[in-house]
Amino acid sequence: MFIKKLTTVIAISAFATSVSAGCAFENNIELKSLSNSFDAMKSVTEAMAECGNVTSTLDVDFKDKQPEAFAANPSLYQIGGVSNGTMVPLLNAGTIRPLDDLVAKYGSQLKPSQLITVNGQIMAIAMMVNNQHLMYREDIFNDLGIDEPTTHAEMVAAAKFMQSYNLVDYPIGGTYKAGWNLGEEFINNYLGNGGAFFGEGNAPSINNATGVATLNTMKSLTEYMDPEYLVADSTYVQQQFQQGKIAMATLWATRAGAMDNAEESQVVGKVKMASAPMGTTRPASTNWWDGIVLATNMTDEQADAAFRVAMEGIDTEMVQANNDDAVWLIDGYVAGSAAAGAIATANNGAAPYPSSSPGMGAMHTALGNGIAAFLTGKKDAATALADIEAAYTIAATESGLM
Amino acid sequence: MNPKTFAAFVGPSIVMMVLFIALPLASVLKQSFYVTQPVYEILEVETCTPTFTGQLCVKEIKTIPTIGDNGKVITQTSFVGFVNYQNVLELPRVINAFANNSWQQFMAIDFWRALRFTLSFTFITLPLVLFFGLVIALCINNVAKSIRGPVIFISLLPMIITPVIGALAIRWLFIGDGILTSFLEWWLVRDIAMFGQAWTIELMMMFYRVWHVAPFAAIVFYAALQTVNQDTLESAVIDGASRWQKLRYVILPHLMPLIVFVTLIHLMDAYRVFEEVIGFSSQAHVISLQWLTYDFLTSDLMGNRSIGRASASSMLTMIGIMLLLIPVLRGVWIDYKDKRL
Numbered sequence A: 001m002f003i004k005k006l007t008t009v010i011a012i013s014a015f016a017t018s019v020s021a022g023c024a025f026e027n028n029i030e031l032k033s034l035s036n037s038f039d040a041m042k043s044v045t046e047a048m049a050e051c052g053n054v055t056s057t058l059d060v061d062f063k064d065k066q067p068e069a070f071a072a073n074p075s076l077y078q079i080g081g082v083s084n085g086t087m088v089p090l091l092n093a094g095t096i097r098p099l100d101d102l103v104a105k106y107g108s109q110l111k112p113s114q115l116i117t118v119n120g121q122i123m124a125i126a127m128m129v130n131n132q133h134l135m136y137r138e139d140i141f142n143d144l145g146i147d148e149p150t151t152h153a154e155m156v157a158a159a160k161f162m163q164s165y166n167l168v169d170y171p172i173g174g175t176y177k178a179g180w181n182l183g184e185e186f187i188n189n190y191l192g193n194g195g196a197f198f199g200e201g202n203a204p205s206i207n208n209a210t211g212v213a214t215l216n217t218m219k220s221l222t223e224y225m226d227p228e229y230l231v232a233d234s235t236y237v238q239q240q241f242q243q244g245k246i247a248m249a250t251l252w253a254t255r256a257g258a259m260d261n262a263e264e265s266q267v268v269g270k271v272k273m274a275s276a277p278m279g280t281t282r283p284a285s286t287n288w289w290d291g292i293v294l295a296t297n298m299t300d301e302q303a304d305a306a307f308r309v310a311m312e313g314i315d316t317e318m319v320q321a322n323n324d325d326a327v328w329l330i331d332g333y334v335a336g337s338a339a340a341g342a343i344a345t346a347n348n349g350a351a352p353y354p355s356s357s358p359g360m361g362a363m364h365t366a367l368g369n370g371i372a373a374f375l376t377g378k379k380d381a382a383t384a385l386a387d388i389e390a391a392y393t394i395a396a397t398e399s400g401l402m
Numbered sequence B: 001m002n003p004k005t006f007a008a009f010v011g012p013s014i015v016m017m018v019l020f021i022a023l024p025l026a027s028v029l030k031q032s033f034y035v036t037q038p039v040y041e042i043l044e045v046e047t048c049t050p051t052f053t054g055q056l057c058v059k060e061i062k063t064i065p066t067i068g069d070n071g072k073v074i075t076q077t078s079f080v081g082f083v084n085y086q087n088v089l090e091l092p093r094v095i096n097a098f099a100n101n102s103w104q105q106f107m108a109i110d111f112w113r114a115l116r117f118t119l120s121f122t123f124i125t126l127p128l129v130l131f132f133g134l135v136i137a138l139c140i141n142n143v144a145k146s147i148r149g150p151v152i153f154i155s156l157l158p159m160i161i162t163p164v165i166g167a168l169a170i171r172w173l174f175i176g177d178g179i180l181t182s183f184l185e186w187w188l189v190r191d192i193a194m195f196g197q198a199w200t201i202e203l204m205m206m207f208y209r210v211w212h213v214a215p216f217a218a219i220v221f222y223a224a225l226q227t228v229n230q231d232t233l234e235s236a237v238i239d240g241a242s243r244w245q246k247l248r249y250v251i252l253p254h255l256m257p258l259i260v261f262v263t264l265i266h267l268m269d270a271y272r273v274f275e276e277v278i279g280f281s282s283q284a285h286v287i288s289l290q291w292l293t294y295d296f297l298t299s300d301l302m303g304n305r306s307i308g309r310a311s312a313s314s315m316l317t318m319i320g321i322m323l324l325l326i327p328v329l330r331g332v333w334i335d336y337k338d339k340r341l
Helices: A002-020 A037-051 A062-071 A087-093 A100-107 A138-144 A152-163 A182-192 A209-222 A235-242 A300-314 A318-321 A337-347 A362-370 A381-396 B003-031 B083-087 B091-099 B108-142 B145-160 B163-174 B181-188 B198-225 B228-240 B243-271 B275-279 B287-296 B309-339
Strands: A031-035 A054-058 A077-084 A115-120 A121-130 A133-138 A170-173 A244-251 A272-274 A287-294 B034-038 B042-051 B055-065 B076-078
Touching: A031 A037, A031 A062, A031 A152, A031 A300, A037 A054, A037 A077, A037 A121, A037 A300, A037 A318, A062 A087, A077 A087, A077 A133, A087 A121, A087 A287, A087 B055, A100 A121, A100 A300, A121 A337, A121 B042, A133 A138, A133 A337, A138 A152, A152 A170, A152 A209, A152 A244, A170 A235, A170 B083, A182 A209, A182 A362, A209 A381, A235 A244, A272 A300, A272 A337, A287 A300, A362 A381, B003 B309, B034 B309, B083 B091, B083 B309, B108 B145, B108 B198, B108 B243, B108 B287, B108 B309, B145 B198, B163 B181, B163 B198, B163 B275, B198 B243, B198 B275, B228 B243, B243 B287, B243 B309, B275 B287, B287 B309
Parallel strands: A031 A054, A031 A077, A170 A244
Antiparallel strands: A077 A287, A115 A121, A115 B042, A121 A287, A133 A244, A133 A272, B034 B076, B042 B055
């Protein structure tokens, strides 16, 4: 009896939202989506939910679930949120479907730049671009008369100068959590210094002067960080910023909007976004995009509904309501101050994340696992890099790439 | 009991054990000798992706897995002998490290680094679990009967909490400016970063494990305390035995079989230490064997997993547990034989 009542309540509430909210149609087909969890994705999935019958799972570990969940037949999720990195395993396994006919039917409002094509077939719809940029406390920098840092050396100099004034707990913040985050930091810095990850036949090529210089730069920054930097992920650094504990950090552009969120931030209006610090050749950052894919293993009716729901999720109305969540690619977006750093980073020539190299997955994992030993002083730079190459070689050989 | 009744009683559990323990184990053993790889093809692919300024189309020669007619990636599985084990153990590097007489080089190899931590974790927590388990049991045994129920309930709480949740709770007490770190900082008037160096993290991990497991030991010991022979205790008192002597010569011998039992369980459990590594994000400093297996199984950004190495590492973990248990089991066996004679 109680259960029956409860389901009725849920059904009514779902019905009620689908009527009251801004969705152009009423969705009657049960749909599920799986994606990463960050503010922009929350906005998109909330907009999708307005159509009714959409359940969204937002999970920071989505990339471990997605390949298996989409390989199931029928797929466990119809809609997936991906980035340029996380689309690759789905694409390689053939578990995401071409969207050309759906775009022709329902996608007239999409800009050409939103269409991600592989050999001419549309495989994903992009909604935003992302990279890591420098965020710093403009008030502190102005008070102390320090210029906006443009390189890591300038960041370190500013941190050193700042330390004697005791204005913040730690001058620098960084997403140096061992694992994926730490690997990403190295990739950004190494690309910024013009390094190449692979030689002939997917062989690793990071144990060189550029690699050593990159590691040394990273270590010089950690000296001004919270000593617990090896457990700091993006959310942790974002919160340190919001609580006024740090004065500068290279952080994802999608985290910029949170600085001016008065509900959780104590530094509203005080954080300025600037270009990521320059390496020797380009900014120490990588360009990413985020978008939406549809599973291969579902019926065409489901795909039809899923695509229409996804289009409602990434429409102009959603962007206008959540303008500062991200650098949107969607019509109606106005680049504000939150996007200034990301755009400056891109204009300074940041490289895209090298997800097209087949060995990049194994390399990223090996880097994420191997760099901490150098930062904690257990290994010197050359040994750490040699060990990372050895770990990569074993993994790449096992997966047949070498 | 006639053989037929015996079979009827034991049969179901043997079927279950074969189905859920023996077969999966055999499958893991087999997989540890094989490697499965996708069949790659080298193609020129044109990809168009968005950038901050517009669209970027690039043509690249790519190595990508071949997709078969059934829509699945074509894979080939080949027998590789002990290659997976070699890749986990990395013996040439071990020999090299020994040749250089370098502990540091030895500890740079993941498996041995994990083994070092796993063993020290197991052997440091074991006596602590036994000790605190006994202390808690004796305390419960000595409180007034009227409040014994609630006291047992409260002392069992750490065991009831889901392991990962317990680990995260302790993590949040200490991470950053967590409530206990702030207290310690105020008390000691100095900056403290509990997650900043290996030894404090190891300390928290061990503290957590003892906190979590000691109640189990306590409840087992408490049960046994109810069956201590009261006559022997009384005669000990008449002989003028002190409190300590009663414990040492009457109670502990009585508890011995259960101390061995708790030791066995704890060795098996602690050798598979995993929740702590995840809960305290200790991978930058210390990793365990079980975590290593998990890491092999985690797919990288391209969707590749090291199933072969994960299987090999699981088998090695099992062998490790067996080696640890043999001395204890041998002791039990000898004891048992003596008693029968």
